[in-house]
Amino acid sequence: MVSPSEFAQQLVNALSLGSIYALLALGLSMVYGVLGMLNFAFGELVTITAYTMLFLANHGAPFPVMAIGGVFAAVIASILMELVAFRPLRGASFVTLLFTSFAVAELLQNVFRQAISSRPKGVPVPSLFDNAVRVGSVRIGVLPLITAGVGATALVLLTLFMRRSRSGIAMRAASQDFATARLVGVRANRVISLAFAISGLLAGIAGVLWISRTTAVQPTTGFVPILEAFIASVIGGLGNLRGAVAGGFFLGALEVFLQATLPGKILPFAQAVALLIVVAILYVRPQGLFGRRVEAKV
Amino acid sequence: MTGQPPRPLLSVDEITVAYGPVTALHGVSLQVSEGEIVAVLGPNGAGKTTLLRTLAGALRPRHGQIWLDGKRLDGIVPEEAVRRGIATVPEGRLVFPGLTVEENLQLGAISRRDRQAIRAEIDELFSMFPILGERRAQPAGTLSGGEQQQLSIGRALMARPRVMLLDEPSLGLAPIIVGQIFALLRDLRGRGATLLLVEQNVHKALEIADRAYVLSVGRVVTSGPARTLATGELERMYLGMSRAR
Ligand SMILES: Nc1ncnc2c1ncn2[C@@H]1O[C@H](COP(=O)(O)OP(=O)(O)OP(=O)(O)O)[C@@H](O)[C@H]1O
Ligand SMILES: [Mg+2]
Numbered sequence: 347m348v349s350p351s352e353f354a355q356q357l358v359n360a361l362s363l364g365s366i367y368a369l370l371a372l373g374l375s376m377v378y379g380v381l382g383m384l385n386f387a388f389g390e391l392v393t394i395t396a397y398t399m400l401f402l403a404n405h406g407a408p409f410p411v412m413a414i415g416g417v418f419a420a421v422i423a424s425i426l427m428e429l430v431a432f433r434p435l436r437g438a439s440f441v442t443l444l445f446t447s448f449a450v451a452e453l454l455q456n457v458f459r460q461a462i463s464s465r466p467k468g469v470p471v472p473s474l475f476d477n478a479v480r481v482g483s484v485r486i487g488v489l490p491l492i493t494a495g496v497g498a499t500a501l502v503l504l505t506l507f508m509r510r511s512r513s514g515i516a517m518r519a520a521s522q523d524f525a526t527a528r529l530v531g532v533r534a535n536r537v538i539s540l541a542f543a544i545s546g547l548l549a550g551i552a553g554v555l556w557i558s559r560t561t562a563v564q565p566t567t568g569f570v571p572i573l574e575a576f577i578a579s580v581i582g583g584l585g586n587l588r589g590a591v592a593g594g595f596f597l598g599a600l601e602v603f604l605q606a607t608l609p610g611k612i613l614p615f616a617q618a619v620a621l622l623i624v625v626a627i628l629y630v631r632p633q634g635l636f637g638r639r640v641e642a643k644v
Numbered sequence: 645m646t647g648q649p650p651r652p653l654l655s656v657d658e659i660t661v662a663y664g665p666v667t668a669l670h671g672v673s674l675q676v677s678e679g680e681i682v683a684v685l686g687p688n689g690a691g692k693t694t695l696l697r698t699l700a701g702a703l704r705p706r707h708g709q710i711w712l713d714g715k716r717l718d719g720i721v722p723e724e725a726v727r728r729g730i731a732t733v734p735e736g737r738l739v740f741p742g743l744t745v746e747e748n749l750q751l752g753a754i755s756r757r758d759r760q761a762i763r764a765e766i767d768e769l770f771s772m773f774p775i776l777g778e779r780r781a782q783p784a785g786t787l788s789g790g791e792q793q794q795l796s797i798g799r800a801l802m803a804r805p806r807v808m809l810l811d812e813p814s815l816g817l818a819p820i821i822v823g824q825i826f827a828l829l830r831d832l833r834g835r836g837a838t839l840l841l842v843e844q845n846v847h848k849a850l851e852i853a854d855r856a857y858v859l860s861v862g863r864v865v866t867s868g869p870a871r872t873l874a875t876g877e878l879e880r881m882y883l884g885m886s887r888a889r
Contacts, residue, residue: 515747516754519740526738529700531726531755531803 354484356606362490364598365497366552370575371582371590372504373548379521379585380541383443387427387450388575389568391420391546394454395553396563397462400469409472416557417550424546425539433538451568458565466564469557493555500551501591504544508587513540521585577624583634592636597624651714653678653838654699654807659708659718661691661698668694670862671708676807681829681839683849683870686859692842693735695859696809699840700732701725713806726755729806733813735842737796741785745776748784748795752802762802769798790821797828807838814845826852 370388377385395416402412431450435443475489508514520527520537528534549571556571557563578597582589600623604616612619627635652675661669668691676682684692697703699710701722710717712728720728731752739748749769753762770777773794779787784795793813800808813829814822826848829839833852843849850856853870866873 512750512754515743515751518747519743519751522740522742523738525702525722526734526740527751528722529702529726529732529734529738530751530799531723532751533723534721 351484354481355486356602358486358490358494360599360602361595362493362497362555362598363602364595365494365501366555366594367574367578367598368591368594369497369500369548369552369555370571371578371594372501372587373545373552374572374575375579375582375585375587375590376517376545376548377541378579379587380517380524380538381432381443382440382585383432384440384447384576384584385427385432385545386444386447386572386576387431387454388447388545388549389570389572390451390454391424391427391549391568392553392556392571393458393563393565393568394423395420395550396469396557396567397458399554399557400467400563403470409470413554416554417547420550420553421543421546424542424549428538428542433535451572455565455568462565464565466562468562471558471561475558489558493558496551496555500548504548513537517541517544577621580628581624581634582636586634586636589634589636593634596635600624652676653713654840655711656695656699657709657711659698659705659710661694661703661705663694667706668862669698669705672859672862672864673708674857674864674867676838676840678806678838679833679836680855681833681841681853683853683856684840684842684859685844685846685849685856688844689861690859691862692859693811694862696732696735696811696840696842699725699807699809700730723755726803726805729804731800731803731805731808733793733796733800733808733810735811735815737789737792739784739787739792739795739799742783744781745784745787745795746780748799749776749802752799753804755803765802769801773798790817790824793817793821793825794828797825801832807840808832809840809842811842812844813841814843814848822848 370392373391374385374388377383377388398419399412399416402415407415427450431446432443435446438446475492477488478485479488479491508518516527516532516537517540519530520532524534527537552571557567560567574597578593579590580593581596582591582593597620601616601620604619605613608616608619654676656672656674658671658673659669660667660671672691672695674682674684684695686692694703698705699717701717701720701724705718708718712730715728717725717728717730740751743751746766749766750762753765756762770780775791776795776798779791784792787795797810797813810829813825817825822845829841830852832839841849841853850870850873855868856870856873857864858866858873
């Protein structure tokens with residue numbers, strides 16, 4: 347049986363992992379919603395965040411500066427990615443854009459390999475992250491607590507932005523009906539740049555949290571984050587922002603649950619088991635657990 | 645009115661518009677003066693929607709020019725056309741179903757910077773359309789067809805357009821609602837609005853329009869004062885045309 351203390355710990359772990367996945371899924375979904383494209387170079391934004399943190403650490407920056415610098419780099423990289431790689435292909439087919447994003451991912455990984463190193467490098471994080479705090483009789487890790495807190499705050503702020511601001515309303519309109527949004531005056535280029543900027547912001551925040559867990563970076567660091575983002579947003583119904591958040595938390599909870607309950611021999615395959623369960627869910631509900639069917643965009 | 649006609653606010657000069665190999669408009673010309681209601685009539689597939697979409701910047705003419713108050717309008721993108729003063733009430737209404745009524749109206753003013761005035765105008769619209777006021781926080785997708793049409797018109801008004809393009813605003817609405825929509829258009833005229841109105845409801849359109857153009861297979865086949873067209877000629881033309889929908 348699980349003790350209340352253990353349960354509380356696992357709950358925080360699930361919320362912490364879930365909020366990273368939610369941020370990642372939102373970042374991917376945001377661009378999909380507006381442009382109808384899956385940006386598989388999204389994972390490389392996490393890698394760029396990580397290398398920026400490493401670079402700043404090597405120059406003696408304290409962790410908060412590393413974190414802010416990493417997020418900033420991801421935002422800039424995301425905006426540039428759209429301007430350089432995707433804008434010239436505006437209006438191209440889904441498949442063309444998909445393969446272009448693979449190419450961008452591949453290219454960036456090669457640049458990391460050539461310019462930095464193909465080997466993993468440690469990213470220093472505060473030792474405080476390894477500590478645990480005691481709440482009553484329950485001990486909870488500092489990092490999972492910070493992660494869940496940062497994740498929740500980012501989600502709340504983003505929700506407010508999407509609901510309250512004029513730009514947020516314009517983005518929601520554009521993801522419902524891009525042509526009509528332009529007809530009422532929404533500037534196409536601006537709303538697309540904004541979607542990529544927010545996507546980069548989310549990748550950056552999730553990246554800082556992710557690297558704080560893994561404490562290392564290598565050229566392929568972005569692979570697992572993009573995979574989890576993809577799975578979570580498909581569970582939530584692609585392009586559905588609320589679904590992406592729900593899908594992220596669902597995936598986080600599922601992985602933590604499997605980690606805690608699977609027998610030791612299968613434990614290394616927890617992620618694969620999670621993927622299997624997700625595939626089974628999608629077989630029954632292709633539109634995702636939370637989504638209505640989303641029509642393909644032009 | 646007699647004497648020198650005023651310079652038209654909107655002037656379409658011999659435009660040709662094609663979808664790939666399919667030419668939908670062949671050298672169409674028309675003029676709209678400030679404060680006028682001009683109707684564009686014609687059977688299904690005549691090119692009415694194509695005309696409005698071209699004026700709104702969503703399509704580019706192959707040939708010909710479009711002028712708004714002395715400035716070239718053809719070749720610009722839709723978001724720019726809105727800023728120049730063209731607002732569209734598109735075919736099929738096309739409100740944003742997942743946005744609330746109020747958000748749809750705010751979006752209509754996205755091209756404007758004067759936030760104070762926008763607030764006041766939304767409140768003004770809510771007193772003009774009390775039903776929309778009651779449902780301001782409701783997703784637009786939950787409104788009835790007539791309410792969505794009111795919202796679509798309200799959204800276009802929020803852009804403070806110089807010319808409003810309406811594509812079949814009465815389509816698919818119950819007769820009593822159609823009456824309300826036309827009453828609204830008449831009311832807009834009273835406030836000095838300039839309207840270019842595409843309609844399949846010929847009688848109602850000619851009742852409120854000053855002038856009308858009749859399109860058929862991408863060409864203007866007749867035009868003139870609405871009163872003249874309302875009698876005789878047009879009726880005969882229309883009787884020969886399919887009105888099936
Ligand atoms: N996207 C498109 N691609 C190709 N052809 C099109 C397209 N849209 C319209 N057309 C063609 O252009 C012509 C004019 O169409 P349009 O929609 O402008 O007519 P309409 O007068 O608005 O008709 P309706 O009364 O049915 O709304 C038609 O022959 C139509 O088939
Ligand atoms: Mg039409």
